[in-house]
Amino acid sequence: xxxxxxxxxxxxxxxxxxxxxxxxxxxxxxxxxxxxxxxxxxxxxxxxxxxxxxxxxxxxxxxxxxxxxxxxxxxxxxxxxxxxxxxxxxxxxxxxxxxxxxxxxxxxxxxxxxxxxxxxxxxxxxxxxxxxxxxxxxxxxxxxxxxxxxxxxxxxxxxxxxxxxxxxxxxxxxxxxxxxxxxxxxxxxxxxxxxxxxxxxxxxxxxxxxxxxxxxxxxxxxxxxxxxxxxxxxxxxxxxxxxxxxxxxxxxxxxxxxxxxxxxxxxxxxxxxxxxxxxxxxxxxxxxxxxxxxxxxxxxxxxxxxxxxxxxxxxxxxxxxxxxxxxxxxxxxxxxxxxxxxxxxxxxxxxxxxxxxxxxxxxxxxxxxxxxxxxxxxxxxxxxxxxxxxxxxxxxxxxxxxxxxxxxxxxxxxxxxxxxxxxxxxxxxxxxx
Ligand SMILES: Cc1cc2nc3c(=O)[nH]c(=O)nc-3n(C[C@H](O)[C@H](O)[C@H](O)COP(=O)(O)OP(=O)(O)OC[C@H]3O[C@@H](n4cnc5c(N)ncnc54)[C@H](O)[C@@H]3O)c2cc1C
Numbered sequence: 001x002x003x004x005x006x007x008x009x010x011x012x013x014x015x016x017x018x019x020x021x022x023x024x025x026x027x028x029x030x031x032x033x034x035x036x037x038x039x040x041x042x043x044x045x046x047x048x049x050x051x052x053x054x055x056x057x058x059x060x061x062x063x064x065x066x067x068x069x070x071x072x073x074x075x076x077x078x079x080x081x082x083x084x085x086x087x088x089x090x091x092x093x094x095x096x097x098x099x100x101x102x103x104x105x106x107x108x109x110x111x112x113x114x115x116x117x118x119x120x121x122x123x124x125x126x127x128x129x130x131x132x133x134x135x136x137x138x139x140x141x142x143x144x145x146x147x148x149x150x151x152x153x154x155x156x157x158x159x160x161x162x163x164x165x166x167x168x169x170x171x172x173x174x175x176x177x178x179x180x181x182x183x184x185x186x187x188x189x190x191x192x193x194x195x196x197x198x199x200x201x202x203x204x205x206x207x208x209x210x211x212x213x214x215x216x217x218x219x220x221x222x223x224x225x226x227x228x229x230x231x232x233x234x235x236x237x238x239x240x241x242x243x244x245x246x247x248x249x250x251x252x253x254x255x256x257x258x259x260x261x262x263x264x265x266x267x268x269x270x271x272x273x274x275x276x277x278x279x280x281x282x283x284x285x286x287x288x289x290x291x292x293x294x295x296x297x298x299x300x301x302x303x304x305x306x307x308x309x310x311x312x313x314x315x316x317x318x319x320x321x322x323x324x325x326x327x328x329x330x331x332x333x334x335x336x337x338x339x340x341x342x343x344x345x346x347x348x349x350x351x352x353x354x355x356x357x358x359x360x361x362x363x364x365x366x367x368x369x370x371x372x373x374x375x376x377x378x379x380x381x382x383x384x385x386x387x388x389x390x391x392x393x394x395x396x397x398x399x400x401x402x403x404x405x406x407x408x409x410x411x412x413x414x415x416x417x418x419x420x421x422x423x424x425x426x427x428x429x430x431x432x433x
Pocket of ligand 1: 017018056057058059060061062063064066067068079098119120121122124125126127128129130131132133134135136137138186187188190191192193304307391392395427
């Protein structure tokens with residue numbers, strides 16, 4: 001077999017994703033293939049498997065764990081030409097090829113009066129990439145992370161076999177849920193070529209509150225109380241410096257200059273926002289602002305631009321997840337650890353999910369102390385029944401900590417990898433060393 005029928009590309013911009021440069025591994029020599037469908041992916045994988053050539057998979061390249069960076073000489077499959085999308089209105093489903101972006105999927109659903117509620121922050125993330133990382137985002141609380149939406153997958157296994165897992169049914173108890181293995185497997189078990197995705201009715205009455213608090217204690221109490229009584233779509237926390245960065249990049253104004261700890265609460269219905277406003281006042285909010293639709297867009301823009309404004313100043317974006325009610329305790333303890341190492345950390349995140357994005361700032365000599373800091377806070381999270389990645393995945397930058405903190409689970413994961421990919425050609429170095 002040869003691959004003469006394919007155009008191949010050597011394009012340096014495919015050697016990166018959105019992982020901060022300080023921590024991202026370097027890419028090697030690779031050629032890029034842009035297959036159009038599962039049959040073409042199958043040909044490439046068969047060719048590579050027979051010759052034991054490493055194959056990396058790239059969706060939108062918005063990942064934050066270097067999962068799509070080709071770190072060995074080999075092949076990079078880009079799914080950018082796999083763009084077909086069909087909306088099955090009567091079953092409320094989208095059947096998408098892997099390269100469909102979040103923006104394209106959202107718009108296609110809306111055209112049919114439906115919605116795809118999750119909002120991972122990068123609109124050019126692809127369906128394949130979001131499934132491979134089990135992405136979350138700012139609206140995961142009520143309807144769940146991407147895993148909750150995926151009913152079926154078409155996968156090309158490393159030996160080239162094209163297989164289907166799951167289907168169009170909402171229920172499926174037929175044996176082991178193999179479909180679930182691929183969600184969050186970061187391209188290490190197979191290449192996702194197509195997905196069947198659940199859609200929901202449009203969110204017509206979505207309401208948003210912007211709430212400044214004087215301190216983090218009040219903000220976290222509000223978050224816990226709101227989640228005890230209501231199910232928000234999302235609850236986002238931003239420390240003051242994060243808000244200021246989002247303002248300066250977006251050119252939009254946050255609701256108040258007062259307050260050290262800010263919460264953006266998103267609800268499916270206005271009555272929920274009104275009840276939550278009462279809770280906020282009872283938790284000493286400085287004020288509570290109910291946003292108009294235009295203001296909702298501006299507030300979300302401020303939130304979503306923070307990473308853009310901060311990414312060149314940070315060592316990395318951490319992705320710790322702890323039980324939501326333990327966030328305050330986690331933050332106090334991790335701040336103490338940061339102080340011990342002289343590290344300044346800017347924090348925001350999906351506080352309703354217990355998922356924090358801590359951003360340690362670059363400083364002279366950070367390399368000497370950073371790794372110990374990182375290991376300590378990850379251990380702290382695990383000791384608190386949390387985990388080291390809520391939504392960004394392990395990729396190539398958290399695999400040592402995964403192996404160290406979850407040794408037994410890690411060895412089972414490795415055995416599963418060997419079943420699907422005995423030659424270890426697919427996304428080598430991701431999740432596993
Ligand atoms: C500004 C910004 C905000 C973000 N906000 C969020 C957020 O709120 N929530 C969140 O969860 N993430 C967020 N992310 C991270 C990122 O958008 C997600 O990880 C996203 O799911 C990656 O999708 P992608 O298509 O860009 O994947 P890539 O970066 O291309 O790849 C990510 C991983 O998936 C694998 N992969 C990609 N396509 C396939 C496929 N077809 N088959 C098998 N494996 C595949 C890759 O090999 C890699 O391991 C954010 C990123 C940025 C830059």
